[in-house]
Amino acid sequence: MNPFVTFRVALRALMRNKTRSGLTMLGIVIGVSAVIAMVAIGEGAKVKVAQAFDAMGTNLLMVHSGSSTGGGMRGGAGSMPTLTWGDLAALRTEVSTVKYAAPVCQTGASLQSDEQNWTATVVGTTLDYFAIRNWGVVKGVLFTQADVDSGTKVLVMGRTTAEKLFGAGIDPVGRSIRIRGSPFQVVGMLAEKGQAPMGQDYDDTVVMPVSTFRTKIQGGLGNFIPGVVFVGATSASTTSRAQRDIEDLLRDRHHVQAGIENDFSVRNLSEVASASQQGTQIMTTLLAAVAAVSLVVGGIGIMNILLVSVTERTREIGVRMAIGAKPRNILAQFLVEALTLSLIGGLVGIGLGILTAQQLAATFQWPLLLRTDIILLAVGFSAAIGIVFGMYPAWKASRLDPIDALRYE
Amino acid sequence: MAMQPNSADGPVLLRLDGVTKVYHLGDGVDVHALRGVSLDVVAGEFVAVMGASGSGKSTLMNLLGCLDRPTEGAYVLEGRDVSRLSRNDLAEVRNRTMGFVFQSFNLLSRTSAKENVELPLLYAGATGRERKERALASLERVGLADRAHHHPNQLSGGQQQRVAIARALVNQPRILLADEPTGNLDSRTSVEIMALFQELGRSGITVVLVTHEPDIAAYATRVVVMRDGRVVDDRRQAPLAAVPPPPGDPDEAGGAP
Numbered sequence: 064m065n066p067f068v069t070f071r072v073a074l075r076a077l078m079r080n081k082t083r084s085g086l087t088m089l090g091i092v093i094g095v096s097a098v099i100a101m102v103a104i105g106e107g108a109k110v111k112v113a114q115a116f117d118a119m120g121t122n123l124l125m126v127h128s129g130s131s132t133g134g135g136m137r138g139g140a141g142s143m144p145t146l147t148w149g150d151l152a153a154l155r156t157e158v159s160t161v162k163y164a165a166p167v168c169q170t171g172a173s174l175q176s177d178e179q180n181w182t183a184t185v186v187g188t189t190l191d192y193f194a195i196r197n198w199g200v201v202k203g204v205l206f207t208q209a210d211v212d213s214g215t216k217v218l219v220m221g222r223t224t225a226e227k228l229f230g231a232g233i234d235p236v237g238r239s240i241r242i243r244g245s246p247f248q249v250v251g252m253l254a255e256k257g258q259a260p261m262g263q264d265y266d267d268t269v270v271m272p273v274s275t276f277r278t279k280i281q282g283g284l285g286n287f288i289p290g291v292v293f294v295g296a297t298s299a300s301t302t303s304r305a306q307r308d309i310e311d312l313l314r315d316r317h318h319v320q321a322g323i324e325n326d327f328s329v330r331n332l333s334e335v336a337s338a339s340q341q342g343t344q345i346m347t348t349l350l351a352a353v354a355a356v357s358l359v360v361g362g363i364g365i366m367n368i369l370l371v372s373v374t375e376r377t378r379e380i381g382v383r384m385a386i387g388a389k390p391r392n393i394l395a396q397f398l399v400e401a402l403t404l405s406l407i408g409g410l411v412g413i414g415l416g417i418l419t420a421q422q423l424a425a426t427f428q429w430p431l432l433l434r435t436d437i438i439l440l441a442v443g444f445s446a447a448i449g450i451v452f453g454m455y456p457a458w459k460a461s462r463l464d465p466i467d468a469l470r471y472e
Numbered sequence: 473m474a475m476q477p478n479s480a481d482g483p484v485l486l487r488l489d490g491v492t493k494v495y496h497l498g499d500g501v502d503v504h505a506l507r508g509v510s511l512d513v514v515a516g517e518f519v520a521v522m523g524a525s526g527s528g529k530s531t532l533m534n535l536l537g538c539l540d541r542p543t544e545g546a547y548v549l550e551g552r553d554v555s556r557l558s559r560n561d562l563a564e565v566r567n568r569t570m571g572f573v574f575q576s577f578n579l580l581s582r583t584s585a586k587e588n589v590e591l592p593l594l595y596a597g598a599t600g601r602e603r604k605e606r607a608l609a610s611l612e613r614v615g616l617a618d619r620a621h622h623h624p625n626q627l628s629g630g631q632q633q634r635v636a637i638a639r640a641l642v643n644q645p646r647i648l649l650a651d652e653p654t655g656n657l658d659s660r661t662s663v664e665i666m667a668l669f670q671e672l673g674r675s676g677i678t679v680v681l682v683t684h685e686p687d688i689a690a691y692a693t694r695v696v697v698m699r700d701g702r703v704v705d706d707r708r709q710a711p712l713a714a715v716p717p718p719p720g721d722p723d724e725a726g727g728a729p
Contacts, residue, residue, distance in 0.1 A: 065597075072594065075587075385566060385572045386566065386595065386639070387567020387595040388563060388595050466534050466540055469539075
């Protein structure tokens with residue numbers, strides 16, 4: 064009997080019991096669509112995380128001051144300022160792998176426009192900051208090096224802050240606001256940046272020259288930088304080397320003896336990003352594994368129904384044998400029935416999985432990432448499940464004795 | 473003490489020679505269903521096998537139908553010993569040489585008459601076109617060409633049995649084996665079916681029929697009576713002509729489904 068005829072016989076047998084066939088398929092449909100949707104979610108989350116880290120800055124390293132240790136308490140990184148303005152200058156000029164270095168001093172402060180009060184993050188920095196973070200203005204201009212040198216009371220504003228202070232769609236450039244009693248002029252509006260990896264809004268901020276920040280917002284201790292230093296390495300491949308170079312330079316400048324702990328810390332953001340990506344990857348794998356379990360459960364459903372079906376159709380099997388079906392014909396028929404159930408279920412599952420992934424991507428505003436290899440794997444897996452779980456019932460059917468089968472009530 | 477029947481013309485189609493069948497039920501209990509049966513059937517004979525239940529007539533039918541193999545003895549079918557063939561070879565013999573008709577019709581439900589009739593051709597490896605033509609021809613032969621696309625539940629009992637006979641005939645078998653084919657039919661429909669069998673017999677097909685009703689056996693050309701696994705009577709007879717049913721609406725010529 065040729066495979067096409069076998070397939071038609073199987074299809075006809077399945078069509079004779081549409082509801083049951085449909086319900087049996089449902090297990091595979093859910094399994095396959097779950098696998099596809101879960102993997103798509105995971106991939107989307109991965110890209111989202113990568114985007115969030117990209118938004119922080121390219122090839123970014125963060126240098127924190129050391130921790131204060133007093134009365135048995137350790138204050139944590141940055142609690143005791145150890146980084147000096149001299150360190151910053153040395154980083155910029157003496158380390159070949161460092162392209163940019165910017166001090167980042169920040170605090171929350173209340174901003175007042177003529178209409179509104181709003182509390183936002185106030186950042187004091189230099190022009191390198193915008194280069195490291197790939198950040199520019201969409202309206203107006205950035206403040207200049209001259210502003211940094213002379214401590215001019217100008218600032219650029221994030222989109223969220225502008226909306227809160229002036230209302231949506233109002234151009235903030237040229238307006239003035241007050242922070243801690245001093246008037247500032249808005250010279251530019253920053254491009255939209257979105258969310259930080261932990262969910263803060265990058266666009267709810269104002270950025271001003273660090274010199275202005277120190278005189279008008281928060282002073283700090285003379286020589287020491289009251290914040291962190293953002294460092295941009297020359298390229299993605301040099302970030303690790305830049306990290307070592309910075310550590311060497313600062314240990315030297317701070318006269319840290321060999322064997323003594325650093326009085327500062329350098330964090331490589333690409334490492335944090337990849338750790339975070341790994342976490343997402345593990346989550347994706349776990350989700351897909353759970354979904355795959357449901358696929359196996361679907362396969363057991365197929366086996367279950369086929370076993371019932373073999374029992375129920377014992378007489379049919381007897382008749383088929385009496386009129387000349389060989390055991391292998393019966394085996395093939397039931398195997399193909401199982402395969403048809405699982406393959407059609409798999410195909411419907413792909414459709415449903417893609418739809419679900421689209422819905423989820425739209426809901427979470429994630430990019431939709433469908434992996435062809437996963438889709439093919441899911442279909443292949445469901446076909447394999449059909450064969451594996453169809454084998455036992457099919458074998459049972461083919462071993463029936465025609466006489467007993469014909470006499471079966 | 474098997475009696476030899478009167479001589480019949482034609483070549484011997486099948487021969488049983490000292491056939492026994494023992495079923496081992498375990499615990500050392502053996503059931504001797506057949507205790508040495510020898511039988512010659514000539515092509516074109518219409519044989520009725522009679523006997524009480526437990527007489528071995530069903531076992532004899534299963535052996536003749538190549539559904540089972542004898543414990544001892546030989547079964548020669550068309551000059552070939554088929555008593556030791558494998559399951560696969562037996563399936564092929566059944567497909568090419570045998571047609572089966574059952575008491576409960578055994579049609580596939582929710583499957584049209586034509587598709588039911590096509591089934592043996594599927595396993596014979598016929599092409600789609602060939603299957604269709606032969607199935608329709610076979611339905612025509614049993615007078616149901618106009619019911620080809622009806623499902624069994626849309627047919628009367630007599631019509632269902634005719635479809636089953638069409639299915640048995642579709643592969644042009646030498647032998648038609650019928651196990652109580654009229655057991656589920658009313659007497660008028662039974663006569664119709666017997667008329668059909670007689671017609672098939674005249675066209676050269678050997679019919680072997682199991683029944684416990686003497687008035688059904690009366691339509692056969694030969695009656696074999698079994699008791700306790702042995703043939704106790706075997707005689708040829710002048711068959712009673714199955715009178716065709718009076719003309720009327722053919723749709724009403726049915727029996728209990």
